[in-house]
Amino acid sequence: MRIPINLASEPFRRDRPILIASGACAMLLLAMLAVLVFLIMGERANARDSRIAVEKLNNQLHVINAEQAKLDATLRQPANAMVLERSLLLNTLVQRKAISWTKIFADLEGVMPMNVRLIQVRLPQITSRSEVVLDMTVGSQEPLPVIDFLKRLQASPLFGPVTMHSSAPPTQNQPLYQFRLSVNYAQKL
Known part of the structure; x- marks a missing residue:
């Protein structure tokens, strides 16, 4: 039988693999730190460039706003106010005249089922984003064809989302179900 005897003052420990692994981990962490420092420096440079670009754009915006304020002040003078109002009126009239009723009815005919009747179309409204909104009343002997029309x-790529305002059942004077709705229309102005 063999008995191991250690004559050293401290017991023998196998520390070499742990020290090598710790050194390798330290080197790996140091390399990762170097990569992170490099990336942070690059991002700081990008952020500085972005701040400079934003500052330039803000300066340009201030110059444009000052110029716009000066032009607005010129247009608001009493001598120019009447010309401005007339110009706005004429622009509104031209914009309204640019809407083709023939094109509206042709496009509606393309999507309207045969058993749905167009009862009324109000003058199209033009929003601030130059979108044309049609306000119309349609009717049918049953509600299902109108639902098909809404779908x-x-x-259709020519029309946008539909908003239903009201509906009315048939009466003695009007034998149709009536639906008042508005829809965005994609006619180019």
Whole structure:
């Protein structure tokens, strides 16, 4: 039988693999630190460039706003105010005249089912974003064809989302179900 005897003052420990692994981990962490420092420096340079670009754009915006304020002040003078009002009126009239009723009815005919009747179309409204909004009343002997019409309107590239304002059942004077709705129309102005 063999008995191991250690004559050293401290017991023998196998520390070499742990020290080598610790050194390798330290080198790996040091390399990762170097990569992170490099990336941070690059991001700081990008942020500095972005701040400079934003500052330039803000300066340009201030110059443009000052110029716009000066032009607005010129236009608001009493001598120019009447010309400005007339110009706005004429622009509004030209914009309204640019809407083709023939094109509106042709496009509606393309999506309207045969058993749905167009009862009324009000003068199209033009929003501040130059979108044309049609306000119309349609009717049918049953509600299902009108629902089909609404689905066709929403699926068409010429029309946008439909907003239903009201509906009315048939009466003695009007034998149709009536639906008042508005829809965005994609006619180019």
